[in-house]
Amino acid sequence: MIFKKFGNKYILRIDRGEEIVATLKTFCTDQHITLGSVTAIGATNRTTIGLFNTETKQYQSTELTGDFEITSLAGNISTMNGKVYLHLHATLSDAAYRAYGGHLNAAFISGTCELIIDVIDGACDREFSDTAGLNLLKF
Numbered sequence: 369m370i371f372k373k374f375g376n377k378y379i380l381r382i383d384r385g386e387e388i389v390a391t392l393k394t395f396c397t398d399q400h401i402t403l404g405s406v407t408a409i410g411a412t413n414r415t416t417i418g419l420f421n422t423e424t425k426q427y428q429s430t431e432l433t434g435d436f437e438i439t440s441l442a443g444n445i446s447t448m449n450g451k452v453y454l455h456l457h458a459t460l461s462d463a464a465y466r467a468y469g470g471h472l473n474a475a476f477i478s479g480t481c482e483l484i485i486d487v488i489d490g491a492c493d494r495e496f497s498d499t500a501g502l503n504l505l506k507f
């Protein structure tokens with residue numbers, strides 16, 4: 369991964385073999401980024417996406433392998449218990465141009481990934497909600 373900073377924005381190039389979520393979490397920790405938004409496009413050959421079942425309050429997930437375009441990755445950066453917390457969703461397309469999407473757990477880069485972080489000067493923590501079964505933003 370290499371990056372350049374422009375004002376309150378960063379542009380990152382994540383390379384073949386690197387995993388987006390872990391790379392981004394380490395990057396945000398190192399750069400002391402506690403709040404912001406993330407967008408990206410790229411190509412992956414192994415991705416794990418999930419869906420939160422609101423009845424059981426559990427995530428289900430599946431792994432997609434083979435060539436996929438990351439047609440859209442969107443998400444946010446916040447904190448929970450003093451650590452960087454990423455919430456990312458992604459839509460991927462396959463060789464037949466079919467789209468798959470969900471909560472993004474991991475994506476290994478096959479071609480490249482071009483990611484932009486827009487930093488917000490502040491911090492927003494999360495706390496677990498029994499009602500939702502999710503780590504919700506706390507204000």
Ligand code: FE
Nearest residue numbers: 455456457471
């Ligand atoms: Fe989600």
